[in-house]
Amino acid sequence: MMQAGTVQAVQDMSDTAYAVSSVVKVVLTFTVVMVVVALLTLLERKISAWMQDRMGPNRVGPGGIGQPLADGLKNILKEETHPGEAAGVFFTLAPMLSIIPALVTFAVIPFAAPMPTRWGVMPMVVADLPVGILFLLAFSSLGVYGIVMAGWASSNKYALLGGLRAGAQMISYEIALGLSLMSLFFVVGNVGLPQVVWTQQRMGTWFFFTFAVSFAFFWISSFAETNRLPFDLPEAESELVTGYHTEYSSMKFSMFFIAEYAHVLTVSALLATLFLGGWDIPFLQRDDMLGFVDGRWVGNVPALWITLVTFLSFAIKTFVFIVIFMLVRWTVPRFRYDQVMDLGWKIMLPASLAAVVVTAATVLALDSAGVTFEQRALGFVPVYGGVLGVVNVAMLAVVVWAMDRGRTLSATGSLDERRARAKQTARLRAIELQTAERGES
């Protein structure tokens, strides 16, 4: 299946070519991310309009496609207010601090199969760091500084509350986020994102099944990390005006928005990479490749069409997650603050710890039995990923059942039943009272 070893036509890039291609990739990725972020603001408004049976923005350009441009122009031209009590430098620094981590994190996500060029094979990732996912976790956790600082520097009690909430929420959910990735780490044996994609290709199953518990927890935490509904406590407009950016106006306000959408984009791309096979094309072995390891090419021979198709595959997967982010935002109500903390500390932290232990035991059993990633039962059923997947889905079922305890899943009519029972009890008590009164008189 896989031909590891040096392939004649495949050669590594020279240092100059590497430097030039890196600059090109940085500029291209930055441009694409910024344009996509602008379009995401429009997409969000269109989706919300669609879900609420409205038209949405439709004045600027065909179908409202020019709306982000008009919004941006408006935000630049608006007056910039600066509260007298605000803490000068920090007030200006805060939006910058929130936007930089959101953009930097995209650098380590591989967005297509390596591309063969005249100057050697170009890996389609801006920076293939040896600490890929850790880099991502580190920098996405820094985004909260912008929010906390904005809340504090505004000298506004609503903003301060928003900032504090953001801080507490991020700390709580980062733990579950990191723990949920632990199982992935010890199966992949590396923290680089290209290796995660490569392992999924070798295993033949994507990790959303193999690590179902991690997938669920990572996804839930990513809602909290991006401050989107149902976890948008830091900007809960019904309680805190608009939370940490209450005092911000014009382009500074806009920067918080860009940061939020850039974060959504990055997290969706990350979810696609970690759990949906990244740029992998399902049911196709031809695109399975890793890159150069110690000067030797690992995987199949790269080709231009593979790069293009895999990029399309990656884009579709990312888009799916983005759309789900938006659908969720316009579907569910906001959690209460204590519920958010309970979910993070009392459910997700112990459950993800338990999941790590069980997954580790399964991995140990599989490794002791000598099962390899490439092994297939009946010629097509992946053994390694399959066993891990079954164990994980069972664990996820237990967690969901324990969280629910018959409140919503047991029967859709349970609430009605309870209401009817309550009514019945009240009626009986009223009759009892009446008879008691009659007996007294």
Next chain:
Amino acid sequence: MIILFWFFAVLAVSSALLTVTRKNPVASAIWLIATFFCLAAIYTLLGAFFIGIIQILVYAGAIMILFIFVIMLLNLGNDYEPDIRGHVWKVVAGGTSLVIAALLARAFSGELPAPLGHVAGPASLAAQTADRGTVGVIAIPLYTDYMVPLQFTAVLLLAAVVGAVVLAKRKV
């Protein structure tokens, strides 16, 4: 490389100085974060990617956000009140840092024996990283040679956590 090292070294020292001279505790904390970042950059320049990123993840990310959290909660409204920085403490702190600087200067000028791994360090680190991977170079010794100290540290931390809970919540 050497330019980058000096850039981050100067930045680290100056932000560390700003950390101790700022009147506003939040500003101090922000400069401390800047110091941690510069240290992480220096670790990365030395080839210790994992230590560098953990520096950001744990110190700049988790611990400092707790610091800022506490400062903001406890110090509302009186940001500029003088705190416990008496003259004695200033002298003690300044003296300690001078002694450390003098020791370092003597070590690097060759009067004292060179620090462990100062000469062979980078090459051996590169060889081990190639052998075991960026994370393995820390993890494999930690979980094999230093297993018992690691376990003791874990027990110590657990005791600290339990103690904190008991102190914070007397009526359990």
